[in-house]
Amino acid sequence: MLKTMKAPGMYIQGYNVIDEFATHVTRLGKRPFIIGGKTALSRVEKRMLPGINIYDLDCNFTAFTGRGTKKDALDLASRALSHSADIIVGVGGGLAIDTAKAVSHRTDLPLIIIPTVASTDAPCSSVALLYTWDHIIDEIVQLKRNPDIVIVDTRIIAEAPVRFFVAGMGDALSTWFEANTCEKTGAKNLTNARPTLAGNAIARLTYDTIMQYGESAKMAVELKTVTPAVEMVIEANCYLSSIGFENCGLGAAHSFGIGVGSLKGTEDCLHGELVSFGVIANLLIENYPFDEIEKVLRFCIAVGLPVTLKELGVDDPSRENIQYAGKACFGPGSNLKNLSFDVTEELAADIILATDALGRKYKDIDR
Numbered sequence: 001m002l003k004t005m006k007a008p009g010m011y012i013q014g015y016n017v018i019d020e021f022a023t024h025v026t027r028l029g030k031r032p033f034i035i036g037g038k039t040a041l042s043r044v045e046k047r048m049l050p051g052i053n054i055y056d057l058d059c060n061f062t063a064f065t066g067r068g069t070k071k072d073a074l075d076l077a078s079r080a081l082s083h084s085a086d087i088i089v090g091v092g093g094g095l096a097i098d099t100a101k102a103v104s105h106r107t108d109l110p111l112i113i114i115p116t117v118a119s120t121d122a123p124c125s126s127v128a129l130l131y132t133w134d135h136i137i138d139e140i141v142q143l144k145r146n147p148d149i150v151i152v153d154t155r156i157i158a159e160a161p162v163r164f165f166v167a168g169m170g171d172a173l174s175t176w177f178e179a180n181t182c183e184k185t186g187a188k189n190l191t192n193a194r195p196t197l198a199g200n201a202i203a204r205l206t207y208d209t210i211m212q213y214g215e216s217a218k219m220a221v222e223l224k225t226v227t228p229a230v231e232m233v234i235e236a237n238c239y240l241s242s243i244g245f246e247n248c249g250l251g252a253a254h255s256f257g258i259g260v261g262s263l264k265g266t267e268d269c270l271h272g273e274l275v276s277f278g279v280i281a282n283l284l285i286e287n288y289p290f291d292e293i294e295k296v297l298r299f300c301i302a303v304g305l306p307v308t309l310k311e312l313g314v315d316d317p318s319r320e321n322i323q324y325a326g327k328a329c330f331g332p333g334s335n336l337k338n339l340s341f342d343v344t345e346e347l348a349a350d351i352i353l354a355t356d357a358l359g360r361k362y363k364d365i366d367r
Contacts, residue, residue: 004193009148018153022051028110029086036091068095073102094120101128117164121241137332168237170276176207179248187338199247209236250335256281259329265313276305307359
């Protein structure tokens, strides 16, 4: 039986570690091409500059469109080569990170990732999503390797809007349940192999960490402070969840997130917000014990993760509209095939409606 375990070359997390950026870059080269959104770059550039000057690095800071399209990746790859770059650096959230990954893949250059929010598990994985201009998945890029270095400054993460931090917990919540699906059905991970014991243990640790420390960590981030709970949840969001999903496989939660994300009104939703709704759908479609479903529901409500269609911006819960979402659950990025039974578009739509009804009930209970 073939088993695989993938991870970034080095994961660095701590308060003010961005100040050590240049020290880590010099392990790989001297001419970094640094990609990010304008806001993300403005948050890190000044703090990078002292080290850049000390080590005499020739850096090119380049803002991207914020859309994460194939065209973005191709244009930036061309600009990186024009700079004679020897390292690609991605700074920001999921779109910036995935764009930098795609540029690294196309230029075959080493990759450093610096997340400025802990909103997804993208920083450590070797997978990148590219989108159309209207934010539909266009291409799933499988990199040759995981990022060489990931630098996570907990101060920067805690200073970002708390919504991103919470969305990261929503994404991380799916890791164990989807890994559990693949373990039970024998589905392959993202390298077409079976997970190691370590991979499954990390997936479970992701869930346990989020559930135990998520609520107190959120309260600390609301104050823009870094506590031990914040440190643990950041690691779960950025590292554990990434290692867990890539090495164990995916299932229903992300597929339902894709489906619901196709509906009008969800355009401004963050990835983890869609996935958190998908987690409840995942538990329903696989018929988990109700006390487990209730536990996750109450946690999501406590930290502010959406559990209803209305919270996601969907104003039309008609059967016809939800049928469209049920069909979209089978679009690019879907992993419903990893379940132990066949899922139809009608069943997917039924589960979305049931998830919304359950979420609305518990929102009323907790008022």
